[in-house]
Amino acid sequence: MKSVIKRFNEWVDKNPEQRLFAFLDVNGNIKEDYTYQEFEDRSKIIAAHLMSEFKFKQNDRVLLAYPPGIEMICAFFACVRSGLIPVPTYPPSSLGYQSSMSKMDFIAADCGAVGVLTSQDYYWSLKLNLNRNNVREKNRLSQITWVNTSEISSISVPDIPERQADILFLQYTSGSTSSPKGVMVSHENIIYNGDIVIDHYPITGVSWLPQYHDMGLIGYYLFLAIKGGTNYGFSPIDFIRKPSLWLETISKYRGTASSAPNFAYEYCLQPGKLTEETLNDLDLSCLRSLMTAAEPVDVSTYQRFLEFFKPYGLDPQYYFTAYGLAENTLALSNHGRKFIAVNRQELQENRLLLASPGQNGHTTSSIMSCGKPLGDHQVRIVDPESCTDLGADAIGEIWVSGPSKCLGYWNKPTLTKETFEAEIPGDASGQQFLRTGDLGLLHEGEVYVCGRLKDMIIIRGLNYYPQDVEKIVEKTSKEIREGYVAAFGLKENGEEHLIVVVGIKSKSKIPDPFKISEEIRKKLNILPHTITFVPNKIIPRTSSGKIMRRKAKQLWMEDGLQVIKNCVLIHESEARSNGKAASPFDEIKHKYGFTGEETFSLVSALDSLDLVLLLNDLKELLKKSGAPKMAKEIDTRLLQEISVSEFFDLIEQFDTSSLVAIHRLKNIISKLQSEHKDAEQRQMLRDVKLNFKPESVPPASNYKPTGKILLTGGTGFLGPFILKSLLEQTDDDIYVLVRSENDQKGRERLIEGMKLAGIYELCQGEFEDRVIAVRGDMNKARLGMDEKRWKYLTENIHAIYNNGALVNYLFNYEKMKGTNVSGTNEVIKFAFAGIPKILNHVSTTFIFGWAVKDVLYETDTNDSLDLLDFGYSQTKWVSEEIVKDAMKYGLQARIFRPALITPSVHGGGNNFDISIRLLAFMINHGIGVDTNNQVSFTPVDVVGNNIVAISALPDTINKTFHIVRDNYNNMMDITDIISKLTDQEFNNLKLPQFVPQIVDRCTKDDLLFPLLDFLIRSVENISAMELKLYSNQEYQEARNRSKHGAPDPSLEETVRGMLLFMQRKEVINVKMKV
Structure with a gap:
């Protein structure tokens, strides 16, 4: 029996480390990627869960509803491995929600689906939409199991044998809601079609085509997986936002194969879509297959595209049409x-x-x-x-x-x-x-x-039945006579448009064309280009009363209709806003490069600074719109919980809805956030255990105190100083895990990081002799290493310094889980493999969150998840709990919890952490805060030195150390020293008055601006912790015993180092006294 999985496995065996899939953001940066081996591992993990936890049976049908990305493909292969029949569907969003949800529910009922696999982004958007649209009736989707595969990690599961279903998958025909049909596709179909289509090797695909559509899913994911290729994908919406991304990706990654419908080629030819800069750097000579298909090909578009791009390397023999x-x-x-x-x-x-x-x-x-x-x-x-x-x-x-x-x-x-x-x-x-x-x-x-043969309308590669359009239009107004509406497609400038000819009863009572357009959009998720109103008797019909659509089209084109009113519905966005001018919300979408149709969350598309800028713009707009209370309630957490389309749709409703409707929406948001918090905490509790079971633990007696060292996080703020201390205090070779294209690029990143920290020259000779960069990734299986290097290092490394972490005060748990949680699991897998190793794990005092205990000892942990409400503290707490779980299996480890790390006493370092951002703001605005909260600033060189020094003491194994200052200080102590060193005076305010001053004075140019939302929503928690102190008895004792241990510098030395750093970076407007 032929099998797609067997074909794929052959390539895994041949080229396990070859890149299989990469997915890009709108700027062309890779946001997720898999090698053949990594993809096989991920699909097996999901498959094991589907079979062991959810008890799906062989030949069960399971819907796949995902935003664009690789997780859907992982889920597809997982289903195939499990003997399930995957059914790709388009995920509903606020735009066209009713049509896509109705279609999805029809498909679920038609195929008898028993489950839906989906992602974190889409799961919460669906929950919101179900509430907003009052979906209470028991449809098929509400009765079946929903599985968020984003929550599935490589937890230890039984060894479950793979199964094969009778068919590979169901491909439901594109189109409208009337009767999508599930095409039964076999393994043999895919294998044969792939063999005759793929005509060159090696093959590198570039595709933005929808992954639920046959040309996208089969052509660039299934075919390439079974033919040994590589595919670079991105979202269809990103193509619309930035068509140059398609051609730039082909050029950059030397794509050999790509496909698109006719409209895409015409779209690229439109004035202004491609810049001179893009064209100057474009090289399409790598292409061996550029195909136009999925909708009728316009000869003019084909020829013009070819002539335009010939000078950029497009070879005519490799540009062709298909059917x-x-x-x-x-x-x-x-x-x-x-x-x-x-x-x-x-x-x-x-x-x-x-x-x-x-x-x-x-x-x-x-x-x-x-x-x-x-x-x-x-x-x-x-x-x-x-x-x-x-x-x-x-x-x-x-x-x-x-x-x-x-x-x-x-x-x-x-x-x-x-x-x-x-x-x-x-x-x-x-x-x-x-x-x-x-x-x-x-x-x-x-x-x-x-x-x-039938009057099908094909728009952007998707089929729509004219009778569905006609039925929708007939129901929009009593003035439209039933059976007297004709819908057809018309090609203009290489793109098919929907034209609707509407027969009305009276010339004096013309229905609202925008209402008709909106109803079509809601039900079918397309928009008419033109609506033409005519007397109903003019609509051509057969003697039996059937609409003669071709005749109607011919008459329309020849101006042979008695037109009462012809409505050209100009631009889609204007049609969607019922003909009004672009709203301020439309302007915000445009500013941040969104269409408002995206099914992924904002945090997937924006970095943390842009997220805050967007939040600020929205708050200002809501205030101007008369909704100041809502402006206060919207924060970065909400922006991360639902999709882009849901968010903008929701926000715009606050601007236009009645007070009752706004109240209801606020309740919906509150309920959603509560559910999201509960789900997040459940996930955290699942994640605190190792996601694998160590098979054997090397006896501690076999431990070698010298050899080779592995360091993660070597390019961050603390990493270069740990590396410097290792070079100074040990004779070992040091392997440093670095995200990079190759080892050499990784080495260059390490050198750059040490130079920026101002310490490279101090240890250059030792660095050149003993530091080896290792290309890898904390967020990947085997830390992104190939099997050969993994085996070598696990057999030679004796100590690990796990400093790798994503530090961000805005992102949620899901966004930060990959590096901080999954990465810790992979580090521990490394520790358990090969020879015995000791793990020195860098945690943080942030694992206590907003704990209000008077004294927090080094033996304490955080027992309340409610005290952890931002992604950094959540993921670092989970990460530490995983290390403790591993210690139960015999892992020898130390846990280091630094508090606030500052630049070195000499002003060295290269990071604008929260302490620097806040102090710079206070200095520049001359305001201080009168509060008793402990402020424990420790210079980064001291932290790095003492972590290494304490790790050399054998009796410190399995202990936890608070790297905090020995003596209590508060923020007024800090500002007093700054005043002494600079003559800057501070107006000290109580915390409740201090924060409003920050809000009033902070601008987008301030370093503190990205953290403004975090500080505002944290002020009550900060006040509650005013009397909290950290004990560091174990740390002091171990530090003082070590021959390399460095005592706390004085507070003045610490503050001086911070001022030197801020002066060097030119972020403060005062200078220190000479």
């Missing part, structure tokens, strides 16, 4: 480069008359070839009524047979027989054919597609 359909897996023919000119009037009657050379262009139409049939496919042109073979150069329905023909429609035996088992009377081969429903012809052995 395919879901029912035939994917591709039927390709390598089309020719076109024919035919008599237009004859073509409208489905007759072929080739135009003679020089014939008037106004009477001819051009049809693009889709190339010759691939492989063993047989194509016939058949009379759709008599089912007779019409032969070459005749127009009829395209019928096809061959190994790519799928198994039929799920649970539709009658329709399957009619569509997949058609026979041609008298055909000697006795073959059964697939009826495509497309009209076309064969000319000189090549396939030409002329249109649809």
Whole structure:
């Protein structure tokens, strides 16, 4: 039995470390990627959970509803490994929510789905939408299991044998809500179609096509996985936002294969879509397959694109058209480069008359070839009524047979027989054919597609039934006569548009075109380009009352209708806002590069600074809109919990809704946030245990005190100083894990980090002799190392300094979990492999969150998750708990908890942490805070030195150390010293008055601005901790015993170092006295 998984596994064995999939953000940066081995590991982890925890049975159908990204592909392969049948679907969002949700629910019911696999972003957006849309009725989706695969980590699971379902997956046909049909695709279909489509090696794909659509999913994920390729993907919405990203990605990563519908090529040719800078750097000579398909190809678009991009390396032999359909897996023919000119009037009657050379262009139409049939496919042109073979150069329905023909429609035996088992009377081969429903012809052995047998409308590669549009329009107004609406597609500038001709009862009572447009958008998620109102008797119909859409289209094009009013609904965004000018919210979307349709969360698209800038802009806008209370309630946490489309839709409702509606929305948000908090805490409690079970623990007696050392986080703020201290206090070679393209680039990053910290020259010789950069990633299996290096290092490393962490006070748990939690698990896996190792884990006093205990001892831990409400403290607490769990299995470890780390006493370092940002603001504005909260500033060189010094003492194993100052100080002690060293005076305010002053004075140019939201929402917690102190007895005792231990510098020395740093970075407006 053929198997996609077996084919994929062959490539895993051949090239485990080759990149398989990468997914980019709108700026072209890789935000997630997998090698073949990593992808196999991830899909196996999900598969094991699906079989062990959720008890899905073989051949169960499971929907996949994901925003663009690689997790959906991981889930797809996990289903296949589990013997489940994956069913990709489009995830509903606020835009077109009703249509996409109705379609998704129809699919769930049609295939009898037992579950939905989804992601963190989409799960919470769905919860919000269900509440907002009052979805209370028991539809299919509300009765089946929802699995957030983002929460599934590599926890130890039973060794479950893989299963294979009877079919590979269900590909539901694109289109409107009337009756999507599930095409049953087999393993054999995919393998055969992939073998005949992939025509060059090595293959590097670039695709922004939807992953729930056959051309995107099959062409660039399934095919490349079973053919040994690599794919660089990004979101379709990012293509619309920035079309240059497509061509830039091809050029940058030397893409050899890419595809898109006709509209995309036309879109790239529009003025202003590609900048001179983009074009100057563009090199498309790497392409071996640039295909246009999925919708009718416009000859003019094809030719203009080719001519425009020839100077940029596009080779005409590698740019071609293709034809395919879901029912035939994917591709039927390709390598089309020719076109024919035919008599237009004859073509409208489905007759072929080739135009003679020089014939008037106004009477001819051009049809693009889709190339010759691939492989063993047989194509016939058949009379759709008599089912007779019409032969070459005749127009009829395209019928096809061959190994790519799928198994039929799920649970539709009658329709399957009619569509997949058609026979041609008298055909000697006795073959059964697939009826495509497309009209076309064969000319000189090549396939030409002329249109649809039925009046299908194809917009951006998706099919829509005109009768669905017509039914929606009829119900929008009593003035529209039922059965007198005609919808059809019209191509303009290479792109298909929806035109609706509406028959109305009275010339004096014209329905609102924008209401009609909005209803179409809600139900089908498309917008009409033009709505034309005519007397109802003008709509052409057959004697039996059927709409003659082609006739209506012809009359419309020839101005043959008695038009009452013609409404061209200009730009989509204006149509969506009911014809109004762009709103301030639209301007914010534009400023941050959003369309408002994105199904991923804001934190997936913005860094923390942009997140705060966006929040600030929204708060200001809400205040101006008369909603100051709402402005206060919206914070960065909400921005991270729901998708971009949901967020903007929600915010705009606050601007336009009634007080009752606003109250309801606020309740919905409050409920959502409460549910999100509960789910987040449940996830944290699941994550505190090792996600694997150590098979064997090397005995501690075998431990070697010298050898080689592994350091993570070597390029951060503390990392360079730990590295310097290791070079000074040990003779070991030091391997440093660095995210980089290769080891050399990693070494350059390390050197740059040490130079920025001002310490490279102090240890340059030792660095060059003993430091080895290791390309890797904390967020990946085996720390991103290949198997050979992992094995070597686990057999030679005797000590680990785990300093790698993402430090951010805005991001939520999910955003920071990868590095801080998953990374810790991988470090511990490393520690348990090979020879015995000691782990020196750098934690933080932030693991206590907002604890209010009078004294926090080194033996204490945090017992209340409610005290942890931001991602950094949450993930660092979980990370520390994982280390403690590993210690139960015999791991020898130390835990170091620094408090606030400051620049060195000489002003060295390269990080603007919260302490520097706050102090710089206070100095520049001359305000201080009168509070008794302990402020424990420890210079980074002292922290790095003492971590290494204490780690050399054997009796400090399995202990925890608070790296805090020996003596109590508060912020007024700090500002007093600053005044002494600079003559800067401070107006000291109580905390409740201090924070409002920050809010009033802080601008976007202030270093403190990114942390403004964090400080505002934390003020009550900070006040509650005023009397809290940290005990550091163990730390003091160990530090003082070590021959390398460094005592606390004086507070004045510490503050002087901070001032030197801020002066060097030019972030304060005062200078120290000479």
